[in-house]
Amino acid sequence: xxxxxxxxxxxxxxxxxxxxxxxxxQYLIEKIVEQIINVKLDNIDARERVxxxxxxxxxxxxxxxVILEVETYPFLGGEKVVIADQASFxxxxxxxxxxxxxxxxxxxxxxxxxxxxxxxxxxxxxxxxERKKITKQLKKTAMTIHCxxxxxxxxxKWVEHMIKSYHVVFDHGVQxxxxxxxxxxxxxxxxxxxxxSLNVGEGGKVTLDIAKALISHQGNTSGLKLVDTVLTKDLxxxxxxxxxLLRLNEEPIALVALLASQLRVIYQVKLLQRKGYSQKQMxxxxxxxxxxxxxxxxxxxxxTLNYLYYCIGxxxxxxxxxxxxxxxxxxxxxxxxxxxINA
Numbered sequence: 001x002x003x004x005x006x007x008x009x010x011x012x013x014x015x016x017x018x019x020x021x022x023x024x025x026q027y028l029i030e031k032i033v034e035q036i037i038n039v040k041l042d043n044i045d046a047r048e049r050v051x052x053x054x055x056x057x058x059x060x061x062x063x064x065x066v067i068l069e070v071e072t073y074p075f076l077g078g079e080k081v082v083i084a085d086q087a088s089f090x091x092x093x094x095x096x097x098x099x100x101x102x103x104x105x106x107x108x109x110x111x112x113x114x115x116x117x118x119x120x121x122x123x124x125x126x127x128x129x130e131r132k133k134i135t136k137q138l139k140k141t142a143m144t145i146h147c148x149x150x151x152x153x154x155x156x157k158w159v160e161h162m163i164k165s166y167h168v169v170f171d172h173g174v175q176x177x178x179x180x181x182x183x184x185x186x187x188x189x190x191x192x193x194x195x196x197s198l199n200v201g202e203g204g205k206v207t208l209d210i211a212k213a214l215i216s217h218q219g220n221t222s223g224l225k226l227v228d229t230v231l232t233k234d235l236x237x238x239x240x241x242x243x244x245l246l247r248l249n250e251e252p253i254a255l256v257a258l259l260a261s262q263l264r265v266i267y268q269v270k271l272l273q274r275k276g277y278s279q280k281q282m283x284x285x286x287x288x289x290x291x292x293x294x295x296x297x298x299x300x301x302x303x304t305l306n307y308l309y310y311c312i313g314x315x316x317x318x319x320x321x322x323x324x325x326x327x328x329x330x331x332x333x334x335x336x337x338x339x340x341i342n343a
Contacts, residue, residue, distance in 0.1 A: 023147035
């Protein structure tokens with residue numbers, strides 16, 4: 001099951017005693033482990049739960065030792081949670097380590113788990129080898145949760161899930177603004193939603209004005225701001241926007257890359273639109289959120305392909321000049337803006 005399905009399953013407080021979590025989205029792995037601990041140790045005071053949680057790194061500790069700990073009755077009584085991370089032995093290419101894992105001990109345990117321990121196995125890898133005997137047994141007896149890396153076109157679902165968990169309402173446009181600022185970074189997404197929810201309170205409504213005032217600006221929007229100053233052919237505004245970004249600790253070389261990436265998106269959108277692609281098809285083809293594609297569509301009408309190609313080329317030349325130390329970085333970026341606007 002995926003993360004959202006697992007959260008709903010845990011709310012039912014089932015009797016699962018073994019969990020297998022795999023995938024590359026570290027944020028989701030940490031969140032679901034936290035959920036499991038909260039559900040399974042809900043009869044223990046939150047301040048004391050840390051004493052009932054034991055962690056192992058399987059590249060340093062053999063699975064036999066982990067099972068021994070799982071089968072040992074808690075010193076303080078009650079239940080305990082044993083977390084075993086880096087379970088590479090269930091992948092096709094296990095990590096090279098001096099630790100030898102006797103997976104038969106884990107298989108034996110899975111056939112007869114104790115009732116006072118919760119075992120969480122974590123494999124932070126894209127895939128697991130389902131041909132292996134241990135993997136088959138785990139999938140058969142453990143609650144298996146896939147924390148796959150979030151795709152940009154699935155972000156709306158994640159934002160809706162987070163908004164629901166914080167019990168707030170978003171006005172029209174807030175969700176798009178939030179996603180355009182944070183991208184596919186779920187950790188930043190949640191922090192921004194938490195910030196907005198604290199401002200309006202439980203059950204409150206987040207308006208677009210509140211969101212614009214509170215959401216932290218990320219690189220994606222920085223690039224769009226610079227693109228817009230090029231669009232308006234306003235050199236004074238472009239230089240002012242650049243200086244504002246410098247005050248936010250943005251680096252000129254990073255801004256060159258951001259500007260180039262935004263221009264590249266517009267260039268790609270323009271090409272795909274000529275081929276008859278829909279906005280949804282573009283998002284899937286370019287692996288971008290639909291809102292980012294929408295912004296590209298709105299801007300591509302004001303650029304020719306030749307001009308976009310020229311701009312991307314100038315960005316590449318500026319990047320090279322800065323890295324080779326041929327031009328002072330601030331002067332190089334201001335010269336780039338001048339060249340793009342006066343082309």
